[in-house]
Amino acid sequence: MIKCWLTCMKCAQTQPMGLVSRCACGGLLMVEYDLELVKRTLTKEALTDRISSMWRYIELLPVQRADAVVSLGEGWTPLIRLDRAEAQLPLKRLYVKREEQNPTGSFKSRGFSSAVSLLHERGMTKAAVPSNGNAASALAAYCARAGMEAYVFVPKDCPELIIQECLHYGAQLYLVDGFIHDAGRIVEEGKVTEGWFNTGTMREPGRVEGKKTMGLELAEQLDWQLPDVIVYPTGGGSGIIGLWKAFHELKALGWVQGELPRLVSVQEAGCQPVVDSVQGFGAGGSSSDTLPTGLRVPEPPDCGLIADLLKQTKGTAVAVTQTEILKAQQSLGEQGISASPEGAATWAGLMRLCEEGWIGAEDSVVLFNTSHALKYDFLLPKLTVPVVRTYADVVQWKGK
Amino acid sequence: MIKCWLTCMKCAQTQPMGLVSRCACGGLLMVEYDLELVKRTLTKEALTDRISSMWRYIELLPVQRADAVVSLGEGWTPLIRLDRAEAQLPLKRLYVKREEQNPTGSFKSRGFSSAVSLLHERGMTKAAVPSNGNAASALAAYCARAGMEAYVFVPKDCPELIIQECLHYGAQLYLVDGFIHDAGRIVEEGKVTEGWFNTGTMREPGRVEGKKTMGLELAEQLDWQLPDVIVYPTGGGSGIIGLWKAFHELKALGWVQGELPRLVSVQEAGCQPVVDSVQGFGAGGSSSDTLPTGLRVPEPPDCGLIADLLKQTKGTAVAVTQTEILKAQQSLGEQGISASPEGAATWAGLMRLCEEGWIGAEDSVVLFNTSHALKYDFLLPKLTVPVVRTYADVVQWKGK
Numbered sequence: 001m002i003k004c005w006l007t008c009m010k011c012a013q014t015q016p017m018g019l020v021s022r023c024a025c026g027g028l029l030m031v032e033y034d035l036e037l038v039k040r041t042l043t044k045e046a047l048t049d050r051i052s053s054m055w056r057y058i059e060l061l062p063v064q065r066a067d068a069v070v071s072l073g074e075g076w077t078p079l080i081r082l083d084r085a086e087a088q089l090p091l092k093r094l095y096v097k098r099e100e101q102n103p104t105g106s107f108k109s110r111g112f113s114s115a116v117s118l119l120h121e122r123g124m125t126k127a128a129v130p131s132n133g134n135a136a137s138a139l140a141a142y143c144a145r146a147g148m149e150a151y152v153f154v155p156k157d158c159p160e161l162i163i164q165e166c167l168h169y170g171a172q173l174y175l176v177d178g179f180i181h182d183a184g185r186i187v188e189e190g191k192v193t194e195g196w197f198n199t200g201t202m203r204e205p206g207r208v209e210g211k212k213t214m215g216l217e218l219a220e221q222l223d224w225q226l227p228d229v230i231v232y233p234t235g236g237g238s239g240i241i242g243l244w245k246a247f248h249e250l251k252a253l254g255w256v257q258g259e260l261p262r263l264v265s266v267q268e269a270g271c272q273p274v275v276d277s278v279q280g281f282g283a284g285g286s287s288s289d290t291l292p293t294g295l296r297v298p299e300p301p302d303c304g305l306i307a308d309l310l311k312q313t314k315g316t317a318v319a320v321t322q323t324e325i326l327k328a329q330q331s332l333g334e335q336g337i338s339a340s341p342e343g344a345a346t347w348a349g350l351m352r353l354c355e356e357g358w359i360g361a362e363d364s365v366v367l368f369n370t371s372h373a374l375k376y377d378f379l380l381p382k383l384t385v386p387v388v389r390t391y392a393d394v395v396q397w398k399g400k
Numbered sequence: 401m402i403k404c405w406l407t408c409m410k411c412a413q414t415q416p417m418g419l420v421s422r423c424a425c426g427g428l429l430m431v432e433y434d435l436e437l438v439k440r441t442l443t444k445e446a447l448t449d450r451i452s453s454m455w456r457y458i459e460l461l462p463v464q465r466a467d468a469v470v471s472l473g474e475g476w477t478p479l480i481r482l483d484r485a486e487a488q489l490p491l492k493r494l495y496v497k498r499e500e501q502n503p504t505g506s507f508k509s510r511g512f513s514s515a516v517s518l519l520h521e522r523g524m525t526k527a528a529v530p531s532n533g534n535a536a537s538a539l540a541a542y543c544a545r546a547g548m549e550a551y552v553f554v555p556k557d558c559p560e561l562i563i564q565e566c567l568h569y570g571a572q573l574y575l576v577d578g579f580i581h582d583a584g585r586i587v588e589e590g591k592v593t594e595g596w597f598n599t600g601t602m603r604e605p606g607r608v609e610g611k612k613t614m615g616l617e618l619a620e621q622l623d624w625q626l627p628d629v630i631v632y633p634t635g636g637g638s639g640i641i642g643l644w645k646a647f648h649e650l651k652a653l654g655w656v657q658g659e660l661p662r663l664v665s666v667q668e669a670g671c672q673p674v675v676d677s678v679q680g681f682g683a684g685g686s687s688s689d690t691l692p693t694g695l696r697v698p699e700p701p702d703c704g705l706i707a708d709l710l711k712q713t714k715g716t717a718v719a720v721t722q723t724e725i726l727k728a729q730q731s732l733g734e735q736g737i738s739a740s741p742e743g744a745a746t747w748a749g750l751m752r753l754c755e756e757g758w759i760g761a762e763d764s765v766v767l768f769n770t771s772h773a774l775k776y777d778f779l780l781p782k783l784t785v786p787v788v789r790t791y792a793d794v795v796q797w798k799g800k
Contacts, residue, residue, distance in 0.1 A: 174788050333544070333568040336472050
């Protein structure tokens with residue numbers, strides 16, 4: 001009984017399931033499932049009794065044995081409606097999916113729960129990743145949970161708290177004098193000697209499958225009515241690919257109908273390869289003053305594919321400035337939501353697209369907040385706070 | 401149709417539902433529900449279709465109108481089984497409830513979702529709280545969500561990140577030169593002039609009701625089989641009171657049977673009023689070198705009541721040292737779990753009680769991890785991390 005296999009996105013050739021990501025033709029390999037088999041046990045009915053984590057969709061995840069699953073309580077994150085903003089803009093509906101409520105404080109928990117499960121299932125003991133931070137801490141946590149060793153390589157200006165987090169989970173951490181692709185080269189150079197499995201973006205099929213569950217959940221939480229627009233922060237791009245894949249599988253299962261949501265990638269101006277690719281310019285490169293966030297991926301491995309998927313859904317890509325990102329972070333804070341710069345970028349992108357009329361009053365929109373504001377505490381404004389001993393001190397301070 | 405009212409824990413007198421917490425006799429007022437009315441709509445069956453937040457139990461929460469609910473996606477947090485530790489100790493079962501996955505990164509989200517909903521329902525616009533940190537940021541977030549003003553008072557050594565978090569949500573923050581009860585005095589002094597509603601521990605009935613949902617969820621997640629022991633970090637004590645209340649309501653509904661779990665309060669040695677009270681000593685006071693965490697509450701308002709509830713369940717209270725707490729934090733990190741000092745204290749308490757034989761191989765145990773390690777980043781060990789450019793640098797560093 002074969003549950004899943006790999007299919008090339010470029011030449012459509014198939015091969016048995018394994019921890020590879022590139023077809024002989026150079027195309028990206030993705031997991032495909034026997035959907036007739038899936039349907040036998042995974043039903044809308046069955047979901048009412050399933051665990052409140054991304055593993056509720058286990059038939060659509062590439063592990064073969066349930067006891068190989070490495071879980072810390074990832075997924076099934078809240079979807080919050082922003083009523084006040086919705087009325088002001090106006091939009092038909094506006095939601096934010098709170099991915100910062102994952103076990104490692106970011107959406108990266110999903111990909112690594114899935115990828116580390118695949119490694120664990122095959123008896124591997126050492127994993128490595130080049131990362132801007134949140135992928136590193138997620139690999140660290142899931143390896144700790146599985147009793148495996150994690151080797152993580154992050155740019156040297158990676159947020160201090162994320163470095164602390166990786167160390168807290170017991171990872172071997174290296175700061176790299178360069179960008180994420182420089183970190184990636186180190187992992188590739190050392191992997192044979194060291195016995196590291198490289199879990200970098202698009203290096204194995206597990207991470208995309210884990211991220212795919214964001215799309216499955218979104219559909220289920222919206223009672224199988226997909227939104228008109230999804231605004232998503234894009235670095236390496238596996239999140240967007242995962243969402244696209246989720247909706248295609250749900251269509252094939254007959255669980256959702258009609259047009260796919262228009263997928264929008266948001267990037268930071270100055271490091272915008274996907275935006276450039278959508279606009280038909282040569283992609284790549286990063287100016288040196290972009291923020292040290294998950295958005296800073298100057299050379300995503302499948303940039304052309306991402307641009308194609310966006311176009312296929314009638315979506316687009318937007319570059320927003322640092323100023324817009326920081327202002328957006330504050331706007332979300334004032335609504336009670338702690339948003340990372342990447343998550344806040346989706347709000348900034350939404351503002352831009354509403355102004356341009358690309359998103360309008362007839363649209364239902366979902367933003368993805370991929371991590372907590374606090375992990376990037378150095379970006380938050382430093383305000384003066386009073387020290388008081390009595391209420392009289394409070395009165396005096398207010399009088400100033 | 402009266403859904404709920406207030407009953408005094410001391411003299412059993414009742415009064416209509418309202419935002420008060422003290423009976424004329426000085427006893428603590430708690431919300432009581434018309435359970436016959438509750439049963440008509442809240443059934444185990446009905447729960448399969450409910451929202452994945454603490455508001456799935458809306459019949460057992462004191463709001464009168466569903467549209468008054470102020471929610472950010474709190475509750476229904478994961479319950480993780482620690483299989484490896486369970487086998488090593490050994491225990492029958494060992495779980496950790498991951499309260500750090502709440503919207504504000506701590507269990508305090510629950511109490512303030514409930515309390516702010518009650519204030520919002522009554523048209524109030526200004527709330528204040530004395531807090532060690534996480535209650536302050538939770539009040540700040542929920543007030544932001546509701547369009548209300550938050551005034552928060554925390555000790556001046558409150559963790560920097562939590563201060564940042566409060567400011568991010570737009571709260572008016574004051575650092576107090578003193579302990580949480582000194583902060584409490586300021587709120588009491590100013591509340592009439594300023595029009596603040598004091599949402600401090602046991603000042604209104606909403607927070608305990610929100611925290612109660614931890615117990616309801618735990619029972620539901622364990623398929624209505626309560627564990628033998630619950631280890632819980634205790635500061636102000638409303639968490640323990642909430643758990644106790646949850647189990648009593650579930651028993652009255654006929655949803656759980658048998659003995660209640662033995663409730664264990666864990667405190668930090670040097671600030672251990674509940675431990676002292678359980679042991680029959682005079683309670684109160686804090687040595688000046690205790691950690692600036694939620695555990696540092698030298699004068700909890702209902703210390704005697706908490707001690708009585710622990711004894712009633714055949715539970716106990718344990719004081720653990722800073723060294724034990726920091727070691728426990730590391731142990732949980734090595735299992736992939738980011739635990740605050742308060743959450744880690746439950747692991748330290750578990751170790752102690754296993755050594756003493758108070759907890760044994762026949763017990764199923766649940767720990768509550770109330771917040772993230774990262775909010776207390778200053779407590780994490782500072783390790784030296786290498787900066788590299790190539791794999792050769794990695795090899796060289798390892799050779800050192």
